[in-house]
Amino acid sequence: MINxxxxxxxxxxxxxxGYEEVRIExxxxxxxxxxxxxxxxxxxxxxxxxxDGACLRGEIARxxxxxxxxxxxxxxxxxxxxxxxxxxxxxxxxxxxxAARVIALEGxxxxxSSRMMNxxxxxxxxxxxxxxxxxxxxxxMFGVDEMPPEQILAHARTVARKIAxxx
Numbered sequence: 394m395i396n397x398x399x400x401x402x403x404x405x406x407x408x409x410x411g412y413e414e415v416r417i418e419x420x421x422x423x424x425x426x427x428x429x430x431x432x433x434x435x436x437x438x439x440x441x442x443x444x445d446g447a448c449l450r451g452e453i454a455r456x457x458x459x460x461x462x463x464x465x466x467x468x469x470x471x472x473x474x475x476x477x478x479x480x481x482x483x484x485x486x487x488x489x490x491x492a493a494r495v496i497a498l499e500g501x502x503x504x505x506s507s508r509m510m511n512x513x514x515x516x517x518x519x520x521x522x523x524x525x526x527x528x529x530x531x532x533x534m535f536g537v538d539e540m541p542p543e544q545i546l547a548h549a550r551t552v553a554r555k556i557a558x559x560x
Contacts, residue, residue: 431484434471440492442473450500454524456549495519
């Protein structure tokens with residue numbers, strides 16, 4: 394691959410179009426609690442990776458993933474730590490790589506979690522669920538403080554139930 398650097402004139406070279414280059418410092422740190430969790434969860438057939446955006450849509454997706462994996466279908470699903478899976482080739486990434494089925498629960502159409510993980514697992518083809526298409530709300534809202542917590546939870550439950558129906 395040709396690696397051309399930006400000239401400082403605000404444009405991408407043709408070799409860079411379609412991709413961003415990300416350099417992540419390798420870590421010697423390993424969380425044993427996380428690794429133990431990954432080992433315990435490895436037999437579950439469905440890995441759920443999720444948007445963890447700080448916006449309203451990301452918060453609803455995050456809560457939906459937790460409800461799905463920890464309340465509605467804990468025997469079938471494992472909730473992935475997106476940061477751990479993206480930044481280190483350890484247990485969390487293995488859960489995604491080895492799952493029979495991978496669901497990317499995206500807060501919105503930007504599809505951050507699936508794009509991130511496609512960058513570290515070649516050929517990954519998750520089922521992408523765009524959460525904000527599964528409930529009705531005022532689409533001009535962005536922040537988590539713009540919707541009452543009870544309504545956020547209700548939307549998250551709606552999303553989780555719709556995904557659970559497909560399991």
